[in-house]
Amino acid sequence: MTSNETPELPDAEATLLALVERMRGAVAFDAAFVGIYSGGAWVAERLAELIPGNHSLGFIDVSYYRDDYARTGLKGGARRSELKFDVDGATIVLVDDVLFTGRSVRAAINELFDFGRPACIELAVLIDRGGRELPIEADYVGARLAVARDLSIVLSRDNGRLSLTVEPVTNA
């Protein structure tokens, strides 16, 4: 596929509900949802609202754990990772908006272990766009789609509503 073809994007809110249906009843009652900033954090907030159970909510910024620091430096504004529950022994569902190479998830898993030793970590993503460069797979997926490598799928939030757009990759 080339970037000349603009892929058909699913509606983000409908995809979120599809993801909720897959997770409902499947995730542990007390699983903590940890969203990767920034898109994953928005999805995690919504999952915590929509999925019944006693779910702690946390947010993680993987800037300090990325593998491309040597090439791109520390450009963007990193945010404080906030995990206000005990990571030791916790069941954690890591949440991201788009699963692509798997590198952000690798970074997030490493960071989680610096907070403690979780009992288990699962992965939930709104979109799985393929193109993995690491042996990482999601346990819960809202929608799967194929997108050219030189395009990036961007999740936005406006007044609480999520939406998806496609943009050319910006090489930071």
Add this chain to the structure above:
Amino acid sequence: MIRNPQLNANGELTHLLTLEGLPADVIRHILDTAEPFASISEREVKKVPLLRGKAVFNLFFENSTRTRTTFEIAAKRLSADVINLNIGVSSTSKGETLLDTVDNLVAMNADMFVVRHAQSGAPHLIATHLNQHRQTHVHVVNAGDGRHAHPTQGLLDLYTIRHYKREFTNLTVAIVGDVLHSRVARSLIHGLTTLGTPEVRVIGPRTLMPTRVDAMGVRVFTDMSAGLAGCDVVVMLRLQSERMKGTLLPSAGEYFKHYGLTPEKLALAKPDVIVMHPGPMNRGVEIDSAVADGERSVILPQVTFGIAVRMAVMSIIAGN
């Protein structure tokens, strides 16, 4: 135009030598970057892997336990390898020049130098030397040079002020004491004016004021009570007795009487004033214990913030 040696061809910070002439957005980026680093020190594993495999050399040609330690902690929390060189008692005493020492350490694959030197301009000399020899992957942080600059102290002071006061654009800040010998004061004045602080005051005896200090955009007060009136922030400077030659002051007791910060004098400032000090403090010389340990003092939070600020500086310049 001569390029600022601190910035690379893209205008990004690659060395930190002074706050003078540093654009406001670069300063704000450092302060913003420091904020999340502050939380790392509260984690179970107080480390992030950002500078894993990097070699940071602490080159201290002048003694400083605290600054060296905070740089060492900052580098270690970024997972760098830290090598401390106490140069005063090694190579230079055998006659090696500063730049030969640097070249030797670059040959050992140094990635960053944290430099403290009694001579103003030594870190600048090293940075220029590295730039000229295309060693642009090696970075320099000035940890205090002569009377010139102490930019990471200036940045941690700015971070502290912003933490408690949020904005600079409505503040009155007083810097009190031995401005003449103080690189801390110079760095802070440049940072405050760049960020738009409307009133920066310096308070001290004429003998401890640099000539033409008013050219830095500050108001000069020799009367402490007048200078403290209405201040939001009071920064006390250490009386640098070890740098004093001749008869700049009659005695430490006389100094305390006129320029020591007591609760009575502090009452002239705003009720929500914060009191800062770069350390090490001389209790009973420039500051009364009742103030240093009092509820308006943020002297110990400054130390904690200093680690986050140094982590931010190192991780920004090492990535550019």
